Amino acid sequence: MTSRVAGKSIIVTGSTWGIGRGCALALAGEGARVVITGPDAEDEPGRSALAEIRSAGGEAIALIQDVREEASWRHVLERTQEAFGRIDAVINNAGRAILKPIEEMTLDDVRFELTLNLEGCFLGTRFALERLNAGGVVLNMSSVAALRGSVGSTAYGPSKAAILAFTRAAAQEAIRDARGIRVNAILPGLIWGPTVVMKLGAEKANAMREQAIARSPLKCVGDPADIAHLAVFLCSDAARGINGATLVVDGGATI
Amino acid sequence: MTGRLQRKVAIVTGATSGIGRGIARAMASEGARVLVTGRTAEGGETTCRMIREAGGEATYWRQDVTAETDWSPTVAQARRVYGGLDILVNNAGFAVMKPIESLSLEDVRFELAINFESCFLGTKHGLAALSDSGGVILNTASVASIKGGLMSTAYAPSKAAMLAFTRAAALEARRDGGRVRVNAILPGFIWGSQVARFGEERANALRTATIARTPLGRVGEPTDVASMAVYLASDAAKAITGAALFVDGGIGL
Numbered sequence: 001m002t003s004r005v006a007g008k009s010i011i012v013t014g015s016t017w018g019i020g021r022g023c024a025l026a027l028a029g030e031g032a033r034v035v036i037t038g039p040d041a042e043d044e045p046g047r048s049a050l051a052e053i054r055s056a057g058g059e060a061i062a063l064i065q066d067v068r069e070e071a072s073w074r075h076v077l078e079r080t081q082e083a084f085g086r087i088d089a090v091i092n093n094a095g096r097a098i099l100k101p102i103e104e105m106t107l108d109d110v111r112f113e114l115t116l117n118l119e120g121c122f123l124g125t126r127f128a129l130e131r132l133n134a135g136g137v138v139l140n141m142s143s144v145a146a147l148r149g150s151v152g153s154t155a156y157g158p159s160k161a162a163i164l165a166f167t168r169a170a171a172q173e174a175i176r177d178a179r180g181i182r183v184n185a186i187l188p189g190l191i192w193g194p195t196v197v198m199k200l201g202a203e204k205a206n207a208m209r210e211q212a213i214a215r216s217p218l219k220c221v222g223d224p225a226d227i228a229h230l231a232v233f234l235c236s237d238a239a240r241g242i243n244g245a246t247l248v249v250d251g252g253a254t255i
Numbered sequence: 256m257t258g259r260l261q262r263k264v265a266i267v268t269g270a271t272s273g274i275g276r277g278i279a280r281a282m283a284s285e286g287a288r289v290l291v292t293g294r295t296a297e298g299g300e301t302t303c304r305m306i307r308e309a310g311g312e313a314t315y316w317r318q319d320v321t322a323e324t325d326w327s328p329t330v331a332q333a334r335r336v337y338g339g340l341d342i343l344v345n346n347a348g349f350a351v352m353k354p355i356e357s358l359s360l361e362d363v364r365f366e367l368a369i370n371f372e373s374c375f376l377g378t379k380h381g382l383a384a385l386s387d388s389g390g391v392i393l394n395t396a397s398v399a400s401i402k403g404g405l406m407s408t409a410y411a412p413s414k415a416a417m418l419a420f421t422r423a424a425a426l427e428a429r430r431d432g433g434r435v436r437v438n439a440i441l442p443g444f445i446w447g448s449q450v451a452r453f454g455e456e457r458a459n460a461l462r463t464a465t466i467a468r469t470p471l472g473r474v475g476e477p478t479d480v481a482s483m484a485v486y487l488a489s490d491a492a493k494a495i496t497g498a499a500l501f502v503d504g505g506i507g508l
Contacts, residue, residue, distance in 0.1 A: 070360070101427060101430075102375075102378065102379055102382070102424060102427050103379070103382075105375075105379070107323055107372060107375070107376065110372060110375050114367050114371075114416070118363075118367070118412055118416075119360060119363060119364075122360070122363055122408070122409075122412075123360065125355070125408075126355050126356070126358070129355060129356070130356070145419070145423075146415070146419055147419075149419070149421075149422025149423035149424070149425060149426045149497055150423060150426060151423070151426050151427050151430065152423075152427075153419075153423045154375065154378075154420055154423040154424055154427065155375075157419040157420065157422065157423045158371060158415075158416030158417070158419045158420040158423075159416065160419065161400075161412075161416055161418060161419030161420075162367075162371075162412035162413065162415050162416040162419075163412070164415055165399065165400060165401070165403070165407075165411040165412045165414065165415030165416075166408055166412040166415075167403075168402065168403025168411065169399075169403040169404060169405075169406075169407040169408040169410075169411045169412075170355060170403075170408050172403045172404065172405055173354055173355050173405060173406075176405075244403055
């Protein structure tokens with residue numbers, strides 16, 4: 001099998017579960033050397049992700065990281081450099097969704113969303129632009145919530161829209177650099193995984209799933225693998241013509 | 256003469272200069288009574304004087320839009336002085352323009368606080384007061400919300416956040432029979448007071464470059480944005496909510 005990202009050293013933040021984990025597994029499956037990061041990277045979620053990659057013959061390390069902290073970023077970049085001798089891509093995936101009506105939403109909730117979702121992405125990109133190899137890639141995980149309003153998303157939606165605008169501005173800045181670094185964003189729709197059930201409870205999660213399926217032209221909800229396939233492509237040299245792009249993976253729900 | 260905003264009560268944040276002043280003056284000229292807010296009393300009083308000289312009604316109220324504790328008193332002041340609240344314009348903002356390698360996390364936080372968090376706070380505290388009147392919230396975003404530009408990795412995200420917020424808030428404002436409309440205006444490059452910060456030479460270079468890239472071949476003025484704000488705040492726009500309206504001469508195309 002031809003490996004589109006073989007040998008590339010790729011950091012995936014927030015990759016101990018969900019979409020990030022899916023991206024890490026797919027990239028490692030294609031021969032990339034992957035850095036799994038998250039606050040729980042050395043606990044069961046991180047260990048099991050690592051074991052899954054290694055048992056399939058892939059190469060990976062897991063590092064504890066808080067994407068909101070500059071010092072934590074420096075640590076991760078240094079350890080990646082030590083382990084793999086290079087850094088080819090950073091996937092800024094870590095994030096969380098606080099969903100509440102505005103009357104219950106506090107300024108602290110808003111700041112939590114902005115700090116984790118946008119500032120994590122800002123720091124990751126700024127450090128990546130400093131350290132990436134020629135042809136390097138920054139990939140930011142936005143959301144269809146950036147494009148479309150929904151009840152309960154007055155903090156989450158703006159934080160993901162901020163990532164989108166950030167991606168476009170950073171892409172313009174990156175092309176000034178001779179290394180040809182590309183900056184893109186993926187906008188997942190509802191992605192079904194155990195975390196959705198864990199966070200919302202089975203009843204609410206299933207209602208959301210049914211609604212998403214009803215609304216989707218493809219009559220399905222997404223899976224982390226759907227996002228991972230696109231991430232592999234965008235990290236590969238085959239995507240060298242794609243910069244500042246924002247790619248929606250939602251089965252057509254926002255059409 | 257009966258204006259399109261006759262007897263309406265409006266709060267316009269950041270109305271001490273530039274676009275905000277333009278919006279306050281235009282709304283007052285259409286019959287609205289305006290609470291002019293901002294941090295600089297001198298600028299605020301100047302806006303009020305301009306309005307009064309034109310026969311309108313306005314009061315300056317000192318407010319830091321990033322401070323949550325300033326919001327309830329601001330809404331209360333509008334109700335006390337003018338007896339209600341119909342229009343809230345979340346206009347206060349600032350542009351920090353630097354390349355990413357020189358941009359600090361503090362710069363990013365400053366932009367998010369003054370541009371977006373202020374809009375969140377205003378909407379959160381204004382919604383209840385507005386719901387009595389079936390009022391209107393207008394958020395001054397930017398064409399940078401949808402288009403990247405050099406040196407805007409902090410400014411553009413903060414303005415994009417306002418746009419996404421507008422869409423989510425517009426839906427929430429219509430729950431349970433709510434009648435408040437929430438819209439965003441996206442100005443392009445507006446020749447206003449913030450331009451002075453660039454210095455004359457850079458400002459003129461920016462002006463020339465902008466004109467060259469703008470389909471309408473001109474840079475915008477605060478009155479262009481103000482005309483849109485008056486329209487959106489008026490009953491003529493009663494079918495419009497959650498919308499993003501460009502006033503950019505087509506540069507976002």
